[in-house]
Amino acid sequence: MQASSPSRPIVSLSGVAKRYAKVSALERIDFELFPGEVMGLFGHNGAGKTTIMKLILGIIPASDGQVKVFGQDPLSKQAFEARKQVGYLPENVSFYDQLTGREVLRYFARLKSVPKQAIEQLLEQVGLTHAMDRQVKTYSKGMRQRLGLAQAFLGSPKLLLLDEPTVGLDPIATQEFYASVDKLKSEGASIILCSHVLPGVEQHIDRALIISGGRLLAKGSLSELRQQAQLPVAIKTQGLNGALKQDARFTPYLIAPDQLLVPEQEKLAIIRQLVELDQLGDIRVEPADLERVYQHYLGQRPSKAHKGDNEIEISHQGGQIQ
Template identity: 40%
Template sequence: MSIELDAVSKSFGPVEAIRNISLTIGQGEMFGLIGHNGAGKSTLFKLMLGLLPASAGAVRINGVATSSAQFRQVRRHIGYLPESFVSYDNLSGLEVLHLFADLKRVPRAECGRVLRRVGLADACGRRLHTYSKGMRQRLGFAQVLLGDPELIFLDEPTNGLDPEGIADFYSILREAQQRGATIVITSHILAEIQDRVDRLVILDAGKVAALGTLAELRARQVLPSHIEAQLLPGCGERAGAALAHLAGLTIIVDGDRASIACAAAQKAPVLAALAPMLVDVTIREPSLEDLFLGYGGQHARAH
């Protein structure tokens, strides 16, 4: 399923939570939505889910406006995991999933398959009040997977999951994406999503601060690459002299180690100059967190 937002705004009284946002998310994309607290992420999620009406503009899923009567049929093909998954503590995991299966008009027989896939098969008979936070999150993810939705919305989905659980979660998402599902995901753990999303949008005060692939955002922001070089013994001064002809570098030499901050286009000349004296080298590109702080400005830093 594709998503189209056309000049969408949403106000709550005098507060404009979403301001004239236009963007398109293509079928099969894994799309990241990030921003500081209060940037408008949750409001945008609810607009795309049809849970809130837009104050201006239009939201369309597969060409169907979320404000139309026809959207009810589209919604049956959408899976949604809110930031905090809450259900009935006196029910077992399987009973909770049966409830969601009935609501989604999915055969209850499918519940066992998704419980196995999220690693809850052995705990499905236990009451929810015995579940850990991570287990509850896995159960929430299981209800998302019921019916093989064509569009999946995930709000901070890895809360409470351990590293193994996070890796398994993204493995399941890739399986869904490979069968054609579109996935919209928001997370405060930027390092976790930066190499997993195809494109992303950075929201700032309800507006689009940046939109594109990670590579495109890096190119626009012009943040430096960082090179950490381990040099042959006694080559510190020689390294500084070898780099002297390159303008715009920030160089720190400490004994047999050199740290260089440079533009992306300068990485090759720097490495060529240092090659005769290199023992080891590490290159760090600007992270999504670096980009977020750059694009988010003072709002991001305040949070």
């Protein structure tokens, strides 16, 4: 199947709901994922993140609404070939313990019609060359996670679904993982990244989708979400030696001897006033990070996530949390 053009979404969910008997797992979820875009999917445990991934993979049907992947219903027979363009890493990876790492990748490579030559390169990429001929039962949790990443990357997929991909990875492996994500994105892959570990994620995503209780709370780029939330900006200074608390212009925003918390709309005015101070040695402006944005939207009532109920929806422009 040919890859979609830039104007056509790789993934599209429209009015999607999922119910199990009397339990509602998702309600009225709408979003699109475009070629070469990385979307962060955030929410507490049980928010519906994994359900969204299962719908995209065609593992379960939607109760209402429409799911399209590469322009097709992922449950249709026509979607079979398209699945070879999809890479998936579940939250809890599991492999046949008696197989070696190399044998595991060979198995998945045959399923996706990927040449064997790619296997050793992937094992090297995730740092498992030294253990590729050892049985998986001897692998640590982090090594199993690396092997899971390798199988997800098989065949240079055009769509990657990564559920808690950095669990069990040390800081260096995490950095290498995000380098791989950036590389795949530069090659045109579309990625949905679900993570509880928010620090370090924001520089690798283009947009965020925040859900709670199966309902959409907010979607958009981090800058758009900050603007919508009107979260204050932290301004840190050096060299003023306590002068801030002596100046009535700054005392309403003072949260530390050298730090201000300023509303977004007043940021430029305050900065202009600060740079006029002779003692100022340095100034650093820090907008709300992803974790603060996430906490802001999570604190809102899920019932206000629908249109007609003051829905927070940002259009597409183109730590550990439990």
